[in-house]
Amino acid sequence: MYHKTTGYRVFSVFNYAFMILAGLVCFLPLLHLLAQSLSSKAAVSGNLVSFWPVGFNTDAYVKTFSNSNFISSMWTSILRTVLGTSISMFILTCAGYALSKEFRGRNALMWFFIFTMLFSGGLIPSYILVTGLGLKDTIWALVLPGAFGAYNLILLVNFFKTIPKALEEAAFIDGASFFAILSKIYLPLSLPGIATVSLFIMVGHWNSWFDGILYMSDASKYPLASFLQTVVVQSNMQNMAMSQSEVEAMSEQSIKAAQIFVSTLPIIMVYPFLQRYFVKGIVLGAVKE
């Protein structure tokens, strides 16, 4: 047996070590950030913080949560995520269910949808359209333009196709309507697919930053990711609305770290629970027999 040879044992030891290392590498930067956010200014600027807080304090979090821009942008993000995910899932499950059936014009319709994945108007025409529709500076500019995603539609169609036809036929004979079949048979049975697509859309909305910067003329209307982009990447501490003395007393680095961490927390918390779904969802959506 191969796994009893010395060579394979040596390989195994190295492989375990390497894989654990790979896992840690994906996670340690966040831990470093968490440690920085909980450390004192002196420790952070002296580069003394690695993966454990030095001079523990929660000032950065107090400051973050007392910042009105941060709170309002967090609210905008929550609102857009809830609205956006509901609207997208409604559109996509309806169309996905229909397109998993055979009917006249089905292929033409499918290609009409898929073409949007292959070709687009691009940045400026989209910007002009959204502005022209009067959506600028409203939450709808963040929710409506991306509501339909062809990739997600494909995942759902492929998922719905895996549900046995016989179930539906039996329900038909019992007199169930299309809509009853969709809500009572298809939705419960395709939970992994629906959970996967919902997760993608939710994460997409939560993480989306460019549309906020594009369509919101005022930083106070930014979603969280756009707000973070200005603070963390552009280093625009003005948006933090801090007084000079506060800036001197606190480490900019700690505040940035705290904000990144807080904004990432919902994802870190939700995703382990959805993991088994999305792995299954992707595999079923992508790999076909």
Place this chain on the structure above:
Amino acid sequence: MKKSWPLYVLCVPAFVFVCIFSYGPMVGLLMAFQDYKPWLGISGSRWIGLDNFERIFRYDEATQAIINTLIIAVSKIIVGIIVPIIMAILLSELRNVGIKKSVQTLVYLPHFLSWVTVAGLMINILGLDGGINQVLTQLFGISPIYFLGDPDLFRYTVVVSDVWKSFGFGMIVYLATIAGINPSYYEAAEIDGATRRQQILYVTLPSMLPMIIVISTLSLGNILDAGFDQVFNLYNPLVYSTGDIIDTYVYRSSLLNGQYGFGTAVGLFKSGISLILIVVSYRLAYKYANYKIF
């Protein structure tokens, strides 16, 4: 089916959204052939034929952005295919279910972080007094390296950080393929005296080949997509020469400098070539791996 009208009704919302928000902007592509002025609109602006497209090749910055895009995108595609394959094979060799699951959970995580977050991490870690430079200085005595401000290093930073973010997620389909291999192949190979390495080479890899072909051919369509989110958040004027890509160039030249027509032309140029590449790659995937999108 006798009554298929409900199916049409179900497609209506999606149809409406696609018409407005996906096909709607395509009308705006006419701007690419105009000297577009926002206050005149598409109907009032002057038509200038292909001038905007010619400018793409007259402006050094634009040509450089196309070259940068190709280099960055191709490197990302190659590394982004090889690393997940290797990692998936190595991971599938772990026998301890607990460790395997934990490693999987950790390596999927970065995919779900936004590029803003990752850029924040990178700026923090890769800075002159950041973690990586600390380690390099203390262990090897190397003077600090400015990863995000050095034009020669910027592309490597982009490719490596992209792999860091995406390899775990890219592994998923390969892991599923490996899990689906019939165990009797391995048993047969073992009886014939194949070592574990030979089994990987002659059983695992060939079984993964169709999936590898599909993913590789389909990624051909991304050859002009170097990742706007990532580059926009990581780059700065110091590294425009090697790091400016088509999408960031469009943003700067059009929305920041008001050259709407020109920006649209660059975008259309990119979309046009991408469309051709995607159609070709889809055909190839169908021909060689019998892959269908739906």
